[in-house]
Amino acid sequence: MSLEKLQLKIPLFAGFGSSEFKSLEKCLVRRRYPGGQTLFHMGDEGGSLHLIERGRVKVTIPSSSGEELILAIRGAGDILGELSLFDGKPRSATVQALEETETLCLHREDLLALMRNHFDVVEKILEVLARRIRETDMLLADRDFLDITSRLAKKILDLGDTFGIREGGQVRIGVKITQKDLASMIGATRESINKQLKVLRDQGLVRFSGGTIEILKRERLVQKARIFPKP
Amino acid sequence: MSLEKLQLKIPLFAGFGSSEFKSLEKCLVRRRYPGGQTLFHMGDEGGSLHLIERGRVKVTIPSSSGEELILAIRGAGDILGELSLFDGKPRSATVQALEETETLCLHREDLLALMRNHFDVVEKILEVLARRIRETDMLLADRDFLDITSRLAKKILDLGDTFGIREGGQVRIGVKITQKDLASMIGATRESINKQLKVLRDQGLVRFSGGTIEILKRERLVQKARIFPKP
DNA sequence: AACCCGGTATGAAATGCCTCACAGCGGGAG
DNA sequence: CTCCCGCTGTGAGGCATTTCATACCGGGTT
Numbered sequence: 191m192s193l194e195k196l197q198l199k200i201p202l203f204a205g206f207g208s209s210e211f212k213s214l215e216k217c218l219v220r221r222r223y224p225g226g227q228t229l230f231h232m233g234d235e236g237g238s239l240h241l242i243e244r245g246r247v248k249v250t251i252p253s254s255s256g257e258e259l260i261l262a263i264r265g266a267g268d269i270l271g272e273l274s275l276f277d278g279k280p281r282s283a284t285v286q287a288l289e290e291t292e293t294l295c296l297h298r299e300d301l302l303a304l305m306r307n308h309f310d311v312v313e314k315i316l317e318v319l320a321r322r323i324r325e326t327d328m329l330l331a332d333r334d335f336l337d338i339t340s341r342l343a344k345k346i347l348d349l350g351d352t353f354g355i356r357e358g359g360q361v362r363i364g365v366k367i368t369q370k371d372l373a374s375m376i377g378a379t380r381e382s383i384n385k386q387l388k389v390l391r392d393q394g395l396v397r398f399s400g401g402t403i404e405i406l407k408r409e410r411l412v413q414k415a416r417i418f419p420k421p
Numbered sequence: 422m423s424l425e426k427l428q429l430k431i432p433l434f435a436g437f438g439s440s441e442f443k444s445l446e447k448c449l450v451r452r453r454y455p456g457g458q459t460l461f462h463m464g465d466e467g468g469s470l471h472l473i474e475r476g477r478v479k480v481t482i483p484s485s486s487g488e489e490l491i492l493a494i495r496g497a498g499d500i501l502g503e504l505s506l507f508d509g510k511p512r513s514a515t516v517q518a519l520e521e522t523e524t525l526c527l528h529r530e531d532l533l534a535l536m537r538n539h540f541d542v543v544e545k546i547l548e549v550l551a552r553r554i555r556e557t558d559m560l561l562a563d564r565d566f567l568d569i570t571s572r573l574a575k576k577i578l579d580l581g582d583t584f585g586i587r588e589g590g591q592v593r594i595g596v597k598i599t600q601k602d603l604a605s606m607i608g609a610t611r612e613s614i615n616k617q618l619k620v621l622r623d624q625g626l627v628r629f630s631g632g633t634i635e636i637l638k639r640e641r642l643v644q645k646a647r648i649f650p651k652p
Numbered sequence: 653a654a655c656c657c658g659g660t661a662t663g664a665a666a667t668g669c670c671t672c673a674c675a676g677c678g679g680g681a682g
Numbered sequence: 683c684t685c686c687c688g689c690t691g692t693g694a695g696g697c698a699t700t701t702c703a704t705a706c707c708g709g710g711t712t
Contacts, residue, residue, distance in 0.1 A: 251558065252564040254647075261558060273554055276547035282555050302544075309537055316507035319550040323504055324513050326557040327482065327492060333564045334608040335484040338669075368689065377565040377668055384691060402687090416485075568698075599659065610700055615661060633661090656712080666701070677690075682683100 199240045200241045200294070201267055205310040217300035223287040229270070236281040240264050245291025246365065249283050250374070260374040261326070263288070263352075263365075269318055275301060288365075310376030333377055336415075341376040342386050344415035346396065350405050363410070366401040390414075431472045431525070432498055436541040448531035454518040460501070466531045467505030467512040473497050476522025477596065480514050481605070491605040492557070494519070494583075494596075500549055506532060519596075564608055567646075572607040573617050575646035577627065581636050592639065597632040621645075 193211040197203050208212065220243070223229060230236060232251060246265045250258040261283055265269060273282050275298050287330040296304075305312045310409065328337055346363075373380045391397045395411050397404045406409060424442040428434050437445065454460060461467060463482060477496045481489040492514055495501060505512050506529050527535075536543045563572055577594075585592040600618065604611045619640070621627045627641050628635045636642060 237504065244703085250561045253562070255566075257566065259562050259565050261561070273551045276544075277551040279551075279555070282558055305543065306540055312543055313507075313533075316544075316546070316550070318446065319554065320504045320510075320545070322554050323550065323557065324508075325508070325515055326554065326561060330492070330557055330561050331482045331484070331490050333561065334490050335486075335488065362430040369691095370689075381671085381691090382669060389693080601659075611660090612662085612701085613699060619661080653712100654696090655710100657708105659707085659709105661706075662704090664702085666699105667697105668699085669697090671696075672694090674693095675691080678688095680683085680685105680687090 197241050199267060202241065202269065202311060202314050202412075204314075205257040205308070210308070210353055214304065217296055217304075218294040219296075221293050221295050223291045223293070225287055225291075227287050229285040229287065229291075229293070229387045230281050232284045234281045236271055239272050239275055239296050239298075240270040240293035241296065242268045242270060243294055246288045247285050247291055248288055248371075249285050251283050256372050258284075259377070260371060262289055265353075269315075272315065272319070278382045338376065338382055339386050339389070340415050341378070342372065342383065343390070343395075343411045345372065345376050346390075346403060346405065346410055347408070347415060349403070350408075354405070357404075360406040363403045367403070368401070430474050430498060433472065433500065433542060433545050436539070437640055441539070445509075445535065448527055448535075449525040450527075452524050452526050454522045454524070456518055456522075457519050460518065460524070461512050462514040463512055463515045465512045467502055469525035469530075470503050470506055470532055471501040471528050472527065474502060474523040477519045478516050478522055479518050479519055479602075482514050489515075489605050490608070491602060496584075498547075503546065535584075546554045550580050569607065569609045569613055570617050570620070571646050572609070573603065573614065574621070574626075574642045576603065576607050577621075577634060577636065578639070578642055578646060580634070581639075585636070588635075592636040594634045598634070599632070638639070 193208055196211070199204065203211075203214070221240070222342065223245070225245075227317065229240065229247065234362075242264060244266055246263060247270065248263050249261045249270075251261060252258045261294070270285060270293065271281065271327070274280060301311075319346070336344070349363050349365075349367065350361045353363050353365045355364045369383045370380045372387075373383045376383075387396070387398070390411075393410070395405075395407045397406055424437065424439055427442070428437065434442075447471075452471070454476070457475075460471065460478065473495060475497055477494060478501065479494050480492045480501075482492060482590070485491045501524065502512065505511065532542075536546070563575065567575070578593050580596075580598065581592045583621050584596045586595045596626060600614045601611045603616045603618075607614075618627070618629070621642075622629070624641070624646070626636075626638045628637055
C-alpha cells in the first residue's frame with residue numbers, strides 16, 4: 191500500500207513523510223474479518239489497536255442476561271481497542287464486524303514508539319479519547335434527562351450525520367440498522383422503538399423502506415430531540 | 422512548595438527530577454475555591470487543566486430543567502478539565518467545589534510542552550483518560566441493565582472504596598453525601614433513593630448517622646449490586 | 653423564640669416503559 | 683417451493699419509578 195492511500199484512509203498518519211512511513215509499514219498487520227465475526231470480547235487481554243480500513247463494526251457491552259448495549263458503531267478511519275493499550279486492563283467492550291471489515295493492527299510497543307517519535311500522533315490520540323469521553327457522558331445524560339422519543343430522535347439524527355447520504359432535501363441512513371439495534375443503542379426495548387418509530391412516521395418526520403431510515407423533516411426531529419419530559 | 426510534597430500530592434509528576442521541577446513550577450498557578458464555588462461551567466471556553474491539591478469537587482452535567490447528573494466526585498491528586506485541552510471544545514461539564522479546594526492550574530501550551538519533553542506524562546494522561554472512558558461506559562451499562570436497588574448498592578460500594586474509612590469490620594464513607602446527591606449519581610429520584618436506602622438499612626446492610634453511610638455487610642451489598650432485574 | 657430552609661421520611665396516585673403474546677412478512681437454506 | 687428464522691407490527695396488562703402531597707427534624711438566622 192502506498193503512503194497516500196494509507197493517509198487517505200487513516201487520518202492518524204496524516205502528518206507522515208515517506209521515511210516514517212517505511213518504518214511504520216513494518217508494524218502494521220492487515221486483518222480481515224467477515225461480517226458477523228468478533229474481533230475481540232470484553233474481558234479478553236488486549237495489547238493491540240486496530241485502525242479500520244474498510245467496513246463497519248459495533249462496539250457493545252453484553253449484559254449477564256444476554257442483552258447488549260451498543261456503545262458505538264465505527265467505520266473506516268476510526269480507531270478501535272485503544273483503551274487496553276493505555277491502562278493495561280482487559281478489553282472494556284466486545285467488538286463485532288457488521289460487514290466484511292479490514293483493519294490494520296498495531297501492537298502496544300509499536301504504538302508507544304510511534305508516539306514517542308511523533309507528537310502529532312499523541313495529539314490525535316488524545317483528541318479521539320476526549321471525543322469518546324464527551325460522547326459517553328452525553329449518552330449518560332440523555333438516559334437521565336430524555337424520554338425514549340427524544341433519545342430516538344436524537345439517535346436518528348446522529349446516525350444521519352454519521353452514515354447519512356444526502357438525497358435531495360432528505361438524508362438517508364446508508365446502513366441497515368434494525369429496531370433491535372436502535373433499542374440497544376438508546377436503552378429501550380425493541381417494542382418501544384417500534385411504537386415510537388410509528389409515531390415519527392405518522393407525523394411525516396421519517397420514512398423507512400428496506401431496512402434503512404430516511405430523515406424527511408430534520409428540523410422537526412431536532413426539535414423533538416430537545417423536548418424534556420419533566421418541565 | 423518542595424518537589425517531594427508536590428509529587429506526594431500529584432502522581433502525574435512522580436518521575437520528575439529537580440531540574441524539571443524548576444521549570445514546571447513556573448507554569449503552575451495555585452487557585453483556591455471556597456466550598457460551593459464553581460470552578461467552571463459546562464459550555465465555557467477552557468484552556469487549562471487543574472490538578473487537585475486539596476479538597477473535593479463534583480463534576481456535573483446540568484439538564485435544561487434544573488436537575489443535574491453527577492458524573493464524578495474528584496479529590497486530591499485527581500486531574501480536572503483535561504478534555505477541553507485536547508480537543509479544543511468547550512468544557513464538557515460543570516465543576517463545583519464541595520468543600521474548600523485548592524488546585525494547581527496548568528495552561529494548555531505548558532502541558533503540551535511538558536508532554537513533549539516527558540513521555541511519562543503522556544502515559545499517565547492516557548491512563549487517566551482510559552480509566553474515565555471505562556468508568557462512564559460502565560455507568561451507562563448499569564443504567565440499562567440494573568434496577569435502582571443494584572445501582573444504589575454498587576454506588577455505595579464505590580463510594581466506600583473511594584472515600585471509605587475502615588472502622589473495625591465496617592467501612593464508613595468519610596464524606597457527607599445527601600440522598601439528592603446519590604439520586605443524581607445513579608439516575609433516580611431522591612424519593613426512590615430514600616426508599617431503597619430504607620430497605621438496605623432494614624436488612625442490616627448499611628447504617629447512616631449524621632449524613633454519612635456505614636457499610637455493615639459488604640458481601641451482601643456486593644451480591645445485591647450484581648442482581649439483574651430481567652432474568 | 654420564632655422562622656426558614658434544606659434534608660429526610662413516607663404514602664397514594666399517576667404513568668412511561670416493559671413484558672408477554674401473537675401475527676405477518678421476506679429472504680435464505682434446504 | 684417450502685420451511686424456518688429473524689425482523690417488524692400491535693395490543694393488553696403489569697410493574698418499577700416518578701410525581702405529588704404532606705410532615706418532621708435540625709441548624710442557622712433574625
